[in-house]
Amino acid sequence: xxxxxKKLTDARNARGLDLEQVSRETNxxxxxxxxxxxxxxxxxxxxxxxxxxxxxxxxxxxxxSNEIITxxxxxxxxxxxxxxxxxxxxxxxxxxxxxxxxxxxxLLVAVVALAVILVxxxxxxxxxxxxxxxxxxxxxxxxxxPAEYEVSGADFRQRVxxxxxxxxxxxxxxxxxxxxxxxxxxKLETPAGSRLVDLGQDLLIDLSGDNEPDVKxxxxxxxxxxxxxxxxxxISSGNALVQGDAGQEVVAAVTPDVTVAVSGTTTPNxxxxxxxxxxxxxxxTMNATFRGYCLFRYESDRTNREERYYQKxxxxxxxxxxxxRIWASNGNAVKIQMIAGGKTVDLEISxxxxxxxxxxxxxxxxxxxxxxxxxxxxD
Numbered sequence: 001x002x003x004x005x006k007k008l009t010d011a012r013n014a015r016g017l018d019l020e021q022v023s024r025e026t027n028x029x030x031x032x033x034x035x036x037x038x039x040x041x042x043x044x045x046x047x048x049x050x051x052x053x054x055x056x057x058x059x060x061x062x063x064x065s066n067e068i069i070t071x072x073x074x075x076x077x078x079x080x081x082x083x084x085x086x087x088x089x090x091x092x093x094x095x096x097x098x099x100x101x102x103x104x105x106x107l108l109v110a111v112v113a114l115a116v117i118l119v120x121x122x123x124x125x126x127x128x129x130x131x132x133x134x135x136x137x138x139x140x141x142x143x144x145x146p147a148e149y150e151v152s153g154a155d156f157r158q159r160v161x162x163x164x165x166x167x168x169x170x171x172x173x174x175x176x177x178x179x180x181x182x183x184x185x186x187k188l189e190t191p192a193g194s195r196l197v198d199l200g201q202d203l204l205i206d207l208s209g210d211n212e213p214d215v216k217x218x219x220x221x222x223x224x225x226x227x228x229x230x231x232x233x234x235i236s237s238g239n240a241l242v243q244g245d246a247g248q249e250v251v252a253a254v255t256p257d258v259t260v261a262v263s264g265t266t267t268p269n270x271x272x273x274x275x276x277x278x279x280x281x282x283x284x285t286m287n288a289t290f291r292g293y294c295l296f297r298y299e300s301d302r303t304n305r306e307e308r309y310y311q312k313x314x315x316x317x318x319x320x321x322x323x324x325r326i327w328a329s330n331g332n333a334v335k336i337q338m339i340a341g342g343k344t345v346d347l348e349i350s351x352x353x354x355x356x357x358x359x360x361x362x363x364x365x366x367x368x369x370x371x372x373x374x375x376x377x378x379d
Contacts, residue, residue, distance in 0.1 A: 182231040184224035196342025211279035276373040294333035323361025331356035
């Protein structure tokens with residue numbers, strides 16, 4: 001079977017694209033794109049990120065993402081070969097010793113060990129004559145000082161570390177954001193409070209308190225288990241926040257899909273559950289864990305509809321900017337977890353054996369002007 005990394009490379013070359021252009025248009029860091037094409041899975045912080053990036057890259061190139069992901073899983077199954085020693089019968093110790101192999105090895109190890117001991121003894125003796133130990137010796141280590149960056153107008157991109165300060169200048173004034181942590185997620189202290197942004201997520205933040213987004217923060221790269229390597233972030237503000245770069249769509253509070261109004265002053269009930277709320281809509285992630293056999297279909301942002309049968313213990317991760325519609329043949333067979341804005345909510349959606357259709361989406365309350373992420377029953 002042809003390696004899927006070669007399929008990705010051939011498809012990209014056939015379209016005349018380089019990795020820099022693909023990285024800009026998919027918001028996937030170049031080193032992750034290179035790793036997918038080389039089938040190097042060690043650079044990814046976890047398999048869910050690998051599968052998400054692989055699916056997005058396949059969709060961007062017009063390839064069958066399900067087929068490519070199946071190739072990846074088959075490769076993982078076959079990548080651990082049977083050790084050669086398990087395939088060859090072991091020789092009895094008496095035969096090996098009689099043949100002289102063990103004896104020669106024991107003699108060689110003894111000679112090498114004696115030589116090492118003599119070298120170490122000579123070095124210690126010489127050092128004690130030449131050097132005089134100092135009790136007041138101090139080992140100095142270089143400590144990075146927090147940096148301060150000016151952010152205004154056009155896109156700002158920088159690898160930041162804990163303690164760094166971002167001064168954002170907009171038409172409404174200047175605001176300071178402090179980087180509190182870069183692992184396992186980017187944590188920012190802003191005038192609107194603490195905000196968490198995961199790898200591959202972008203978050204709209206209202207700094208001025210006028211219920212309108214002032215900046216968009218996107219995390220292109222971070223090491224979830226190593227905060228010393230910082231996080232590669234991109235910040236858009238001002239006109240860049242509305243227009244985007246090179247025709248790329250930026251999802252903001254004015255996106256038509258998220259301006260559906262909640263009628264009147266009706267309070268959401270059991271058929272209209274509120275999961276998240278804010279001055280603007282922001283991206284969400286759905287993690288589905290299957291507890292039994294289930295036919296499951298989902299549609300993210302009114303596109304990318306997919307359907308298949310899932311078995312027990314399978315996992316599914318879906319990202320959306322505006323909303324997700326889900327269908328399940330047995331709603332109790334799937335457990336839903338929604339993640340957005342640094343908050344995680346577990347969602348039980350039905351009783352055993354119930355066929356369900358749900359809309360999970362942002363809507364705007366006309367009375368308050370705030371956005372709410374709702375769970376809506378679809379009849």
